[in-house]
Structure formats: structure tokens, C-alpha cells
Amino acid sequence: MRRTHGIRTAALLLLGVLPLALGTAAAAAPSAPAPAAAAPAAPTEAGNPATVPALSGWKPAEGSFSLTQSSRVLVRDDALADDAATFVADLADELGRTLPVRTTTVAPKEGDIVLDVDPDRAELGREGYELGVGSAISVTGRTGDGAFLGTRTALQLLRSGNAVPAGEAVDVPKYAERGVGVCACYIHVSMPWLERLIKDASYLKLNQLWLELKVKSAAHPEANEWGYYTPQQIERLQKLADQYHVQLVPEVNSPGHIDPWIRNRPDLQLTDADGVKHPSGLDITKPEAFDFVTSIIDEYFQVFDSPYWHMGADEYLLGGLEYADFPQMEAYAKEKFGPDAVPEDAFNDFINRVNAYVKAKGKRLRIWNDGISPKATVSLDRDILVEHWLNDEVKPSQLIADGHQVMNAANSLYHVRGTYPINTARLYDEGWTPQSFEGEKVASADGIPGAKITMWPDNASGNTENEVEDEVRMPLRFIAQATWGDSTPDATYAAFEERAEAVGRAPGFDNVDRTPIRPGEYRLSAGKDFLTGDSSADGARVVLGSEGTPLKFTPTQDGYYTVEDPQTGRCLETRRGERQLNTPLEPLSAITLQDCAASNRLQRWEVAVSGSDVTLANAVTRMVAVLDGNGLVQQVPDGHRAQVFGLVEP
Template sequence: MNSTTDSATPTAPVVVPSLQRWEAQPGTTGLGEGFVVEHPEDLAGLARTLRADIADVTGLAGGIGADTGAGKITLVLDPELEFGTDNATAPDEGYVLAIDGGVRISARTATGVYWGTRSLLQMLSASTELPAGIATDWPNYPVRGFMLDVGRRFARPEALRDYIRFLSWYKLNTFMVHLNDNEITKDTKRSWDQAQQGFRLASDSPWLAGLAAEDGAYSRAEWDSFEDLAAQRHVQLIPEIDVPAHSRSFIRWRPELGLNGGDSDMLDLEKPETVELVKNVFEEFVPWFRGPAVHFGADEYARGHSKTYRGFFNAVSTHLRSLGKDPVAWGSLTMMSEGAGAPGPGGYNRDVTMCAWSRDWYSGQAAVADGYNVINTDDRLLYIVPFADYYHGQGLDARDLFENWEPHIFGTGYNLYPGHPQLLGAASALWNDLVLLDYDERAVYELVKPAFGVLAQKMWAGAVPELGYEDFMDRNAAVAVWPGSTLLG
């Protein structure tokens, strides 16, 4: 007798995020030494990754050739596969995992197959004797992310590569890398000349000499290694070059372009050469970036400059479009201009994805009303500032997120409805504001890790009836060891 259940019931396998649908069947299927992975040529690389990850998680080595009785995993691309849902993300990222004498993972896309292998690996981390059944699974939202501030505090390349692996283990598909920033001098009481700053990309182009931070910056080869791994792990990198505020690294390099005669971390937008310099910097680095989107910051600029800020916002977003990228920005239009204005030359470009980070600067509701697609990055709910006495200095409140949050929730009076067509998803963020403290990448990871499974659950599958916080965290602990770690895991 078969039984179809929602995810996370007692009969469903322990997977985080939990399965959208599980149809239990009698019996089990074992996987042993010498198992084989059958696949089409299009999935050869994915099959290699799966074999390596199984060896890492279970210690079992896969064989080559015909099934010898140790078990067979079949990977299938099926462009006609149905998921039994009208969720728009299912065709691109959904999969069906069938366990009945063998293991079969089917999807319309390689990404869907890859997510199916993550569920299989989490099952295998509990036991190589797998429960028989059929999982049908898909994400509720297309953007499920995390942002890391490396501008204020450099993270070694090994750490970024580990974050890519960590995200993909939980089926989080978006890694925003905040590549430049600086000390908050109003808090440290130091001058701008003394302020810590960092631009974390190092180009060989002579005209950019002096821009890259001396205490750490990524070469083109290192960035390529991030892109290679992200493609293998089906994670999209969204690099951020933050302008026109948070730009002390630019002003240190080109003092004449700084607001207030360079005594600032903001670029002077009254000078046409400022916009041209920013465009040239993006022209230099956009070829490094393989994903469809590039973030240009655009937050927390000095108020009282609405016209020049709007001109800058439109010029940079249009330029990124001309370079073949989808522009992303931190929502700031309420504070800067009391909204986006009417579409057209007198208003703001609408073809920008807004990270809705502040209810005061530009709420998710306000951005949606102005016509923007949004990503929930609400600061009060989703920001970590390590060891600070504001936001979440000791890590996000995992219980509160589990019991009260989903991507459509921005705070009382600011929420959207679940599945709103302009709500792309959500991303938590870690900001290294306290530049004078001594801590490293491992300390950062330890703050991020406790709530990661909860965030993945809420972004992928949402709340599960009758699953409490303690039970969920027990499930999360059972699958918390992820494959491939070199520094963090």
C-alpha cells in the first residue's frame, strides 16, 4: 500500500529543505561499494560530482560499467516531466526522485537533477539503505540566497568556494558577494584618511593600478575558480561593486572624485567624470562575471542629491544592461527621491531588481508598487553583523525565523502576499561592519550556520504543518555535514 504525504511527516526521509511531496512505498533500496551512475552525456560532469560527493558523505566508491548488484543511480533529463504543481519554478528547478530497487532522478534541467542529488546525498548521510518511495520536489521561489561582505573584511578564496558548496547543499542558489566597502567612521570616530577600505578584485590592467586592496583581493584566476565551482554546484554568483556610497576605495584611488573634497566615502555625482569612471570599472570587470546579474549597490547616499543620484542610478543600470547584465540594487528610492517617480525620463529605470533591505529607505511594498521585482533582504530580520549590539550580532534568530518568517514577510505592515509575482525570493546577509575587531572566516561561518537550514526550508518549501522547531533542528543536525569542505565545514 502506497501513501502520499506532505514533506517532513514521520514517513518522509530527512531532507533539508524538506520534500514538497513524498509517496512512500514498501521496502528499501541499498547502495554499496561499486555502485554505478548511469547518465546521458549532457550530465557527465554532474555524475562525476555525485560520485565524488557520495564518497565524501558515505565512504563508498562508485564503479564504472554495468551494475554489479551494488546499486544503480540513473540520472535523466526529461523535458516533458510533470510535477503536479502550477508553481513557476518547478520546470527550471524541480525534480522527481524515485527509489524502487534502484535510484532514478529525473528533471527537465540539469539544475533540477542536481537538486535531486542533494536530496539523495542527505538521505545517504543517514543510511545507505534508502526507503522506497517517490519524491516530487520544487522550490517555492526562484531566488534563495546569502550575501557576504568581503569588502570590509577579506575572505580567503577557500572560504568563498566553501560557501558555494554550503549554499548548494541546502539548495540555496544565489551567492551575492559584496566586493567593496569601508569603515563606518561615525562609529569608530576615525578620520576618512585612516579608515579601513577594500576593493577586492585585482585587475592586471595598468589604468586600475592602486584600486585593489593591499590586504587581499581576488585575481582573475581566483574569480574564475569561483565561477567554475558555482556552475558545477548550480549556484549563481551576483557580484556587487557598491557605488556611489560605500566607495572609500575609489576615493583613496581617485581623491578628486570624492564628495566634500574627498573627505567622505561617497562619490561626487556632480562631476561627469565620476559616472564615466564607474562605467569604465564595470566594463573592466563585467567580463569576469558569468551570471546574468550584477549588483551596483546604490544605497545610503547622502540625501539632498535626488536629481544627480537619479541620473547616476539610471546611467549605471542602463550601462549594465548594455553590457548584457541584469542590474540589481539596494532599494533606496523613498529616502532619496520619495519614490521612483513616473516611468520615463523623469523617473527611475524600472528594469532593476531591488533588494528590499530597509522599510525606511525603500520597503518591499513601495518597490512593488513602483513596478520593481524585489528580493527580501530585510535588515531587521535577515542581517548579521558579527559581534555587534545591533541587528543580529550573534547570528540570526533561527527560532523566530522558523516560527514566524517566510520570504513574503518583511515586518508588520510591510508584508507582501505569499507567492507575489514580483517577489523573487529572499537572501540573508552578513556585514562585517566592525572592522577593528579581530575575527576570521571560521567565526563568521559559525554565526551563519545555525539558521542556514531554517532559511533554506522557508525559501524552498515554506512552513510544514505539525513540524516544530526542535524537531526541525534535529533533522537539520542529521544532515549538517556537507561534502567538499576545505576550510569551513
């Protein structure tokens, strides 16, 4: 039912859901005896309840809200049924109780939570919401997106089980795009890790997850080398993202960084004047290169439901290469655009052609900024959204003046795995905002859709994904704050950390048993045989033997195990085979015994337990341990089951 703002407000005043206008919350008689009132949660240093992002315009009132034994979730609009179910499930993860859901217009009782949509609330925009806390809690959005984001605030307020201080707020984001990015490129990132990220991002009202990754291809089976995801996995991830109102933005980088796709396609590789092929670059002067890229786009949009396609377009010429090294570029540009054309025109032309293809599918193109050159005579289409990460010749202000939207993806927001983390304290103390680009602070937020942090795997074996998860906890909370409202809601970064600590992680985030077996020595059996080293030498193969060796399982701080042969002081490691980003990613490469080193992440293993059986997966390569003949090797999990070992105490 559509209602005007005035009618709705009057009704809530009568119900005590907007207590500020009445001075106190009107208490309705509960239908069951209420528990003793808990003390209200302590306000933050800034004076508002502890939420991330901080509530904007919070107006406190006398009184508080507490759940009662008869609390319900009342849904005013059938379209919110799925969101209400998600909210109730998340609240159950936090508090251990499941509230009943009713789609009804009945008046709320004390302890109820009301979810509503009012399309006439234009001031709320697409994602804003109004929150009222009194004897009941009300969350109203103009759209389902806004109402859902309001439930994230309600979860944060209720997570402690304490009373929630009464008050009201109209909470509207400053920026439309509030994002996080993961380059699951070359190095695989586990699905449970990505799923936890989606839930945690949504909990913070982040609404976009950029993913550079490879989907297993039916059109290009030669590219199906490890590091890919199956279409079924992406469909599952998309469904979860939809449930949590997080928009996925897929990327396949082209024409640079495309070696994961064309390593086995020399016909598409950029070839220099000396005939040397460079597999990281696509030869965009060839018609089949465009067809190759668009065929990938077609496959991705069978599993991704996104309004965007990100083609990367960064770092096309690496390692000191220049356009002059590839004379076919200039020849192509001059043939197409005339004698004054330059090689950079071939690059812009390729992007514009991809843009036209993407637009024909009803999508919008995104690119990184560093390939944009002032030398080009062919302009980039203005409807291409540019993500600015590098201080380069063409500044953000100029891109905005030229008609582009420019998202802030600054290098200072980069977490580079095994290399450097994000210095969140420095960003906070500097008062960083999405207007603070690399090399330029622009005067207005106009033309800036938002900002995001990005995780890159440059030295993948330098960190496990669990370590990355811990290291990006505060950066996620900061970017959520800086893109929703005031980037510094508390006087100090320490106070903001306290706010984040009070809010915690998303519901269910920590419901993971990372160390399911107790530390100690075990023998691993397969049939009648047991794992053992084939010799006492450094680098010995791990094989099956009739006696076997007791192996010592020791939990690591990041939630894995080292597996040591105590007789030799050596640990199971994935070391051999072809490497990408300092990580051995070759399937069927041997698992060996190497001198134990606490800092060596390739010696860390994820253990999964089923009864008295266990399986092993390497913490970095994400490949499972299988038997190949008599020896233990790593293998991709797609189409290959991990070897099941019996766990036998010696």
C-alpha cells in the same frame, strides 16, 4: 532521447524505481552479493526522510534502497556527465567509495542511481526534479539544474550509509532565487572559506551567492589596497560556482560606500558646500564618475560569468549628510530635467544610466532599497531588481506595484560580524516567509523572486571567519527551507534542528585540519636564528635572535592558535597600523607581543604545515607573517610569500 512523461513513468514502474504505484519495489538480482540490508534511516517528525529543504509531497512506500557492492550511477543524458562526476566525488567524500559512472540506457539493477533529463516535464520548471526510491534511485529534472539539485537530495539521503526508505516525490522550489550574501568588503575573507560556503549552499539547494568585494584592478591600480582578490582567484571561484550550480552576483557599491575605490582619487570624491571631501561618496555630477564605475564593471565581467550586476546604491549620504549639503546635486538635476527637478533625481538618473550600460551587456541591474525616495520626479527603470533590507518610505508593495521585482534581503536575515547573529529560532517560530519584509508583510508572492541571508563585517575583529561559519549554519538551513517550500516543515524549531543535524554539512566540508600541530612549546627558526621579543615590555616587537624564545601554541575553539611567550605571558598580535571596521589592515605593520586575552581575535593565528615547516596568517586580517628586516610584520599574500619557519621542539 526525448520521452513523454507517460512512457517514462511506465518504464520506471516496470523497473521498480517508482515503488508506490506497485505497492512494493521490484527487486532486481544484483550482479554481486549484496551486503546485509541496513535499517532504513528514521523519518523526521513530519514523516518524510530527513532532508533540507524538506521533500515536498513525499509519498512513502514499502521497502528501501541500499547501495550494493555493484552499485553504479547511470547517466541517461551526456549533458549530465559533469554533474554525475561531481555527485560521485561528493558521495565518495561521504562514504569513502567511488561509484562507477555509465552513460547508458540499460535498465538499472538493485542499488543503482539513475540521473536523467526529460525536457517534456514542464511541471518541474527549471530547478524541480522527480525523485523515486525503490530498488534503485532515480533523479529526473526537466533541465540539468533540476537533475543536479536532485543529486543534492540523494547525497543527503545516502550520507548516513543507512537504507533509504522507499517512496517518491516531485520536488519543485517556490522561489527562483534562494541566496546567501557575503560582504567581503574592507575585510578579506579567505578563498577556502568561500569555497566551502559554495558547496554548503549548493548542498541545501541555495542557488545564488552575492559577493561585494574588490577585484585587483589593472585600470585603477591606485585602488589596489588590501582586501582585494586577484582575477585568477575569482576565475577559480566562478568555476567552482558553475560546477555546483550556484550563481555568483558581484557588487561594487556606488555611488555610496565607494571609498575602497576612490580613497586615493580626490577628484571623484563627493565635495560639500564648504569644500570638505567625503570619500565614501562618488560625485555623480561629474562625467568621469560614470566612466569610472563602468570601467570597473567592464573589468569584473572579464572574470565573473553572471547575468547580474549589483551596484549597491545604498547609504549614499552617511553621517547625517543631506542632499542640501551638496548644491551641485540640485544644479545638475535642474539642468538635466528642468526647474522642478530635485537632487534625488540626480541619484535616480545615475542608477538608470548604469542600468542602461549593464543592459547593453546583456545583464540585469540590482540595487538595495534605501536610496529610493518618493521625492524624486525621475522614476527608476522598472526592470531594475530591488533588494529590500530596510523599512523605508517606499514599501515593497509599492515597488512591486511599480513593476519592480523585489527580493527579500531583510535586516532580520543579517549576520553582522562581531555585533549580532541571525535569530533563526525566532524566525522559525514566527513562520517567517519571503513575503515578510521589514515593515510590511505583502499579501502575494507575485513579484518576489526569493530571499537571502547576508553576512556583513561591521566589527570584523569581533569574530573570526570560522566563528561566522559556525554561526550561519542554521540560518543557511532555514533560508534554504523557507525559499524552497514550507518554511516550517516541523512542528517545532527543535525538530527542525534535528532535521538539520541529520543532514549535516556538505560533503567534504569538514575535511580541514584546522590545528595541524599538537599543542605545546616550540621555537620558530629562520636560518640560524629564532623568533623572540626584542624586550620584555608590553608591545615588544617580535624579531629574530640567536637564542630565541620557546613559544606556546594553544588551539582555540574556532580552529586557530594563540602563540604565547610563556616568559612574559604575552601573545603574538596584529595591532598596529591603520584600521578599517576595528581591524588593523595596514600592510607591513608590526606583529607585537601583547598581554594575552582569550577574547582578542587579533591574537589568533592560522598555522599551515609542510613537513617540519610552518607559516602563520592572522585569523582576522588574513595577512601572512613575513620578516621585514629583522622584525615580524603582516603582509598581503598577493605577491608575498609567508615566512617559512622551522618548527623546533625545545
